[in-house]
Amino acid sequence: MSSRAADQAASLRQQIERANYAYYVLDTPEITDAEYDRVFRELQALEAEHPEVFSPDSPTQRVGAPVASAFAKYTHKRPMLSLANAFSAEELAAWEERNARLVPEVRTAGYTTEIKIDGAAVTLTYEAGRFTVGATRGNGEIGENVTANLRTIADVPLTLKGRGWPRAMEVRGEVYLPYAGFKRVNEAREKEGEPLFANPRNAAAGGLRQLDPALTRKRRLRMFAFAVEPTEGTLPAGTHSEVLDLLDAWGFQVEPHRERCETLGDVQRQIASFEHRLPHLPFQADGVVVKVDRLRLHGELGVVGGREPRWAIARKFAPEVAVTRVKRIEINVGRTGALNPWASLEPVQITGVTVSAATLHNEELIAQKDIREGDRVEVIRAGEVIPQVVRPLLDGVDPATRSAPWRMPDRCPACGTAVERPADEVMRYCPNASCPGRILESIVHYASRGAMDIRGLGYERVRQLLDTGLIGNVADLYQVRSEQLIELDRFAKQSADQLVAAIEASKGRPLSSLLFGLGIRHVGKTVAVLLARRFGTMQALMQASEETVNAVPGVGPTIAGAVVAFFAESRNAELVGRLARAGLTFSEPGAGGGDGALAGRTYVLTGTLTTLSRAEATGLIEAAGGRVASSVSKKTDAVVAGEEAGSKLEKAKELGVEVIDEVELLRRVGRGS
Ligand code: IVH
Numbered sequence: 001m002s003s004r005a006a007d008q009a010a011s012l013r014q015q016i017e018r019a020n021y022a023y024y025v026l027d028t029p030e031i032t033d034a035e036y037d038r039v040f041r042e043l044q045a046l047e048a049e050h051p052e053v054f055s056p057d058s059p060t061q062r063v064g065a066p067v068a069s070a071f072a073k074y075t076h077k078r079p080m081l082s083l084a085n086a087f088s089a090e091e092l093a094a095w096e097e098r099n100a101r102l103v104p105e106v107r108t109a110g111y112t113t114e115i116k117i118d119g120a121a122v123t124l125t126y127e128a129g130r131f132t133v134g135a136t137r138g139n140g141e142i143g144e145n146v147t148a149n150l151r152t153i154a155d156v157p158l159t160l161k162g163r164g165w166p167r168a169m170e171v172r173g174e175v176y177l178p179y180a181g182f183k184r185v186n187e188a189r190e191k192e193g194e195p196l197f198a199n200p201r202n203a204a205a206g207g208l209r210q211l212d213p214a215l216t217r218k219r220r221l222r223m224f225a226f227a228v229e230p231t232e233g234t235l236p237a238g239t240h241s242e243v244l245d246l247l248d249a250w251g252f253q254v255e256p257h258r259e260r261c262e263t264l265g266d267v268q269r270q271i272a273s274f275e276h277r278l279p280h281l282p283f284q285a286d287g288v289v290v291k292v293d294r295l296r297l298h299g300e301l302g303v304v305g306g307r308e309p310r311w312a313i314a315r316k317f318a319p320e321v322a323v324t325r326v327k328r329i330e331i332n333v334g335r336t337g338a339l340n341p342w343a344s345l346e347p348v349q350i351t352g353v354t355v356s357a358a359t360l361h362n363e364e365l366i367a368q369k370d371i372r373e374g375d376r377v378e379v380i381r382a383g384e385v386i387p388q389v390v391r392p393l394l395d396g397v398d399p400a401t402r403s404a405p406w407r408m409p410d411r412c413p414a415c416g417t418a419v420e421r422p423a424d425e426v427m428r429y430c431p432n433a434s435c436p437g438r439i440l441e442s443i444v445h446y447a448s449r450g451a452m453d454i455r456g457l458g459y460e461r462v463r464q465l466l467d468t469g470l471i472g473n474v475a476d477l478y479q480v481r482s483e484q485l486i487e488l489d490r491f492a493k494q495s496a497d498q499l500v501a502a503i504e505a506s507k508g509r510p511l512s513s514l515l516f517g518l519g520i521r522h523v524g525k526t527v528a529v530l531l532a533r534r535f536g537t538m539q540a541l542m543q544a545s546e547e548t549v550n551a552v553p554g555v556g557p558t559i560a561g562a563v564v565a566f567f568a569e570s571r572n573a574e575l576v577g578r579l580a581r582a583g584l585t586f587s588e589p590g591a592g593g594g595d596g597a598l599a600g601r602t603y604v605l606t607g608t609l610t611t612l613s614r615a616e617a618t619g620l621i622e623a624a625g626g627r628v629a630s631s632v633s634k635k636t637d638a639v640v641a642g643e644e645a646g647s648k649l650e651k652a653k654e655l656g657v658e659v660i661d662e663v664e665l666l667r668r669v670g671r672g673s
Contacts, residue, residue, distance in 0.1 A: 050424065341360040
C-alpha cells in the first residue's frame with residue numbers, strides 16, 4: 001500500500017467529516033460549498049486511483065449521490081425514504097408477518113398496489129397551493145435544488161387545482177422519460193455521435209440536472225406523483241388511496257394502474273396478473289410498490305434504520321432472460337484509448353426488442369464468468385436498455401468443443417500498438433494518440449451536440465473522411481471543401497454543401513463547447529462551462545497556472561492538473577493553434593476577464609438563492625468581470641437577495657442600494673431566459 005495515498009485519504013476524510021459536522025450539526029459551515037466539493041472530489045479521485053486506500057466507511061460511500069456543486073443544496077424537510085425489496089410471493093408474505101407482529105391491524109387495514117416507476121425521485125414543495133422549490137433525492141436528506149428545471153416539466157403543476165391541500169407540503173414523485181422519448185433522445189444522440197444513454201432512468205436523471213433549463217424542456221420529461229408529506233397543516237385523508245385521489249384532483253399525474261386491495265391475498269393476485277404486463281408499459285417500471293393503505297398505521301409501523309418505511313415494500317421481478325449464442329467477442333477502442341469488449345450475438349428477442357450485441361464490461365468479468373466465443377449464453381435486458389451477458393450455459397457441453405478462453409489482445413485492434421494496463425485498473429488502454437480507433441471516437445465526440453455540434457458528422461461520415469485521407473484530426477475538418485466531398489461515395493452536391501456549411505457554422509461555437517469537444521481528461525460539459533466562464537478566452541485559459549485553474553469554484557486539483565497537462569503537450573497546443581488560424585472564435589459570451597457585463601461592479605449576495613449555490617453565483621459574477629463583497633456599503637452596486645435574506649437586505653434598503661433577485665442576476669450575466 002502506498003502510505004502517502006493512505007495518509008492523504010485519511011486527511012481528506014477528516015476534513016470532510018469536520019465540514020459535515022459544522023454544516024449539519026452546528027449549522028455553521030466552516031468551508032464554502034465549492035471547497036467542500038473540491039475536497040470531496042479529490043478523495044473520490046484518490047480512492048479511484050488507489051483502491052487499496054478505499055474504505056467502506058469513507059464519507060464518499062455514505063451519500064447515495066454526492067451533491068454536485070453546480071446546483072444549490074436543498075435540505076428535505078422530511079427525509080426522502082427508499083424501499084425494501086421483496087423478490088417473491090413468500091418474501092411479501094413474510095413482510096406482512098413482521099408488520100402484524102408490531103401492529104396486528106395491518107392484516108385488515110387494506111393495501112394499495114402501484115407501479116414502481118424507474119426514474120429519478122423528486123420532491124416538490126407547495127406553499128398555499130403554489131410550487132415554490134423542487135429538488136432531487138440526493139442522499140435522502142439533502143438533494144439538489146433543480147426548481148428551474150422542474151418548472152419546465154408539463155406534469156409539474158405550478159398552481160394547484162381544487163382545494164384541501166395543507167398550507168405547506170412536499171409532494172413526492174418520480175420524473176421519468178417514456179420509452180418513446182428515450183428512443184427519440186438516443187436516436188438524436190446517435191446521429192450526432194454522442195454516447196447513448198444506457199436506460200431511460202439515466203436520461204431522465206441527466207435531463208433534470210442540466211445547467212440550462214431549456215435543455216431539460218427539450219427532453220420532454222414526465223412526472224408521476226405518489227406521496228405527500230405535509231409540513232404545515234394536515235391532509236384531509238385517512239388512507240393512501242385517498243391521498244392519490246387528492247393528488248389527482250390537485251392536478252398531478254398519478255399512475256393509473258393503482259388498485260386498492262383488501263387483503264394480502266388480493267395483493268398477490270394483483271401482482272401475479274401484472275408481472276407480465278410490466279415490460280409493456282410505455283415507460284420503464286421496475287416492480288410494484290405495495291403500501292399499507294391506512295395512514296395512521298404508517299406512524300405506528302415506523303421506519304427501519306432511518307431509510308426504509310415498514311409500511312411499504314417494492315415487489316421486484318426477475319429480469320427477462322433470453323438464450324442465444326455469442327458469435328464473436330469484439331473490441332471497441334474509446335476516445336481515451338480504453339478497450340471495451342462486447343459480444344456480437346445471434347439476434348434474439350427480449351422484452352419485445354431484438355438484441356444483437358451486449359456489453360461485456362471488462363476482461364476480468366469475462367474471465368470470471370468464463371464467457372467464450374461460440375458459447376450459448378443467457379442475456380438479460382433488466383430494464384437496462386444495454387443488454388448484458390449473464391453467464392454461459394455449459395450443462396451437457398463437452399469442454400473440448402468450446403473455444404479457448406478469451407484473452408484481451410496485447411495489441412490494439414485498431415492500430416496494432418502494444419496496449420497498456422495501468423497498475424490498479426481493470427481496463428487496458430491503447431497509448432497511441434494517433435490510433436485510428438481513438439481518432440475516430442475523438443472526432444465524433446468533437447462533432448457531437450454538446451460539443452461543436454456539427455450536424456451530419458456521425459460515425460459513418462467520420463470513418464469515411466478518415467479512410468479516404470481527407471482528415472486526420474479535427475483541425476483538418478476546416479480545410480475540407482465541397483468539391484472533395486462530392487468525389488466520395490454517398491455524397492451529392494447538396495449533402496456535401498450541407499456538411500461544409502455545418503463545419504463552418506461550428507467556428508462560432510462558444511469556448512465551452514470547444515473545451516468539451518477537445519476531450520481533455522476530466523473535462524465534461526459542466527466543467528467546460530465553468531472554465532469558459534471564468535477565463536473567457538482560450539488564450540487566458542492556456543496561460544493560466546495550475547493554481548489559478550484549481551481556484552475556479554467547482555474545479556479540483558485533478559481537473560486542474562489535467563487541463564494544464566493537456567495544453568503543455570506540444571501536439572495539443574499546435575492543434576489549438578491550427579483551430580485558431582482556421583477562424584474559430586474561442587470566446588464565451590457573457591464571460592471574460594475585465595470587460596464583461598459586470599466589469600468594475602461590486603455585488604453582495606444574501607439569503608438562499610434558488611438555483612445557484614453561492615459559489616456558482618460568485619463564479620458567474622466574477623466571470624462577468626464583477627466583484628463579490630461580503631458586506632453592503634455605499635460602494636455596493638447591487639445586492640442579490642435570495643430567500644430569508646436578513647440584515648444585508650435591510651442595510652441595502654437603508655443605503656438605497658439596488659436590490660435584485662436571482663433571475664435578474666442571471667439575465668445580467670447573459671444566462672437569463
Ligand atoms: S413510495 C415511502 N411509490 O422508488 C417510500 N416510490 O426504491 C417512498 N418509486 O425513492 C416511495 N415508484 O423514487 C413510491 N409508486 C411509487 C414509486 C416509488 C417509484 C421510487 C421512489 C423511491 C424509490 C425507492
